[in-house]
Amino acid sequence: MKKTVWLLCLLLLLVPTQIFAHSKVTESTPAADATVDSTPEKITIAFNTTIATMSTFKLFNENNEVQVVDNISVSEHELSGDIPSNLENGVYTVNYNIIGADGHAIDASYSFTINAPEATPAPTEETATEPEVTIEPTVEPTVAPTVSPSAEAEQATEPEAKKNKIWPYIVIGLIIGAAVAFAAKKRK
Numbered sequence: 126m127k128k129t130v131w132l133l134c135l136l137l138l139l140v141p142t143q144i145f146a147h148s149k150v151t152e153s154t155p156a157a158d159a160t161v162d163s164t165p166e167k168i169t170i171a172f173n174t175t176i177a178t179m180s181t182f183k184l185f186n187e188n189n190e191v192q193v194v195d196n197i198s199v200s201e202h203e204l205s206g207d208i209p210s211n212l213e214n215g216v217y218t219v220n221y222n223i224i225g226a227d228g229h230a231i232d233a234s235y236s237f238t239i240n241a242p243e244a245t246p247a248p249t250e251e252t253a254t255e256p257e258v259t260i261e262p263t264v265e266p267t268v269a270p271t272v273s274p275s276a277e278a279e280q281a282t283e284p285e286a287k288k289n290k291i292w293p294y295i296v297i298g299l300i301i302g303a304a305v306a307f308a309a310k311k312r313k
Contacts, residue, residue: 129308148174148225150235151202157235164212164239168194169205170221180204180223187216214239 152171155161168184178199184192184206197206204221220234 129304147227147229148172148176148223148231150233153219153235155237158237160238160240162239163241164208164210167205167207168219169203170219171203172223172225173202174226175201176204176226177224180221182206182219182221184208185218185220186212192217212239214241214243 149172150157150170151173152169154167154169155165168182170182176199180199181197182194182204184194186192192212193209194206195209197204204223216236216238218234218236220232222230222232224230
């Protein structure tokens with residue numbers, strides 16, 4: 126019986142932990158909670174695992190109005206879309222819905238702020254003598270995500286992901302069943 130317990134413990138240690146890991150954002154452009162000085166041309170979200178092709182996102186302004194995003198696409202670990210027009214200053218929220226390699230659906234969001242300098246009118250004779258003070262917003266530099274493509278990695282679709290998710294449980298169940306049958310046969 127002690128051998129069976131040790132065998133089960135060993136098998137549980139051999140099960141890869143990556144099977145149970147959820148997809149997480151590794152990098153985004155614009156970054157979460159960043160303040161940018163102009164409308165970004167593109168929104169990009171990189172994940173630590175492959176994501177399904179049906180993954181998508183929406184962009185909302187601070188009044189919770191959907192903003193136009195074109196060409197939303199998935200490329201292995203990355204979800205991206207183009208912003209075709211200038212956005213007004215304010216807080217914007219990116220709501221993304223993905224299905225990770227482990228088959229779990231993830232619905233999450235992050236925000237960023239656009240604080241573009243306002244256009245100042247040309248000085249008139251009355252204001253020409255006053256010194257002009259301009260305050261430049263501080264911008265955190267963002268680094269574009271680098272994704273190393275894997276030739277062997279395939280994008281998970283929902284049915285494939287569900288099949289892949291259940292296999293470890295089936296294998297563990299068969300091993301436990303065989304161990305119990307072996308222990309019962311040995312007792313007789």
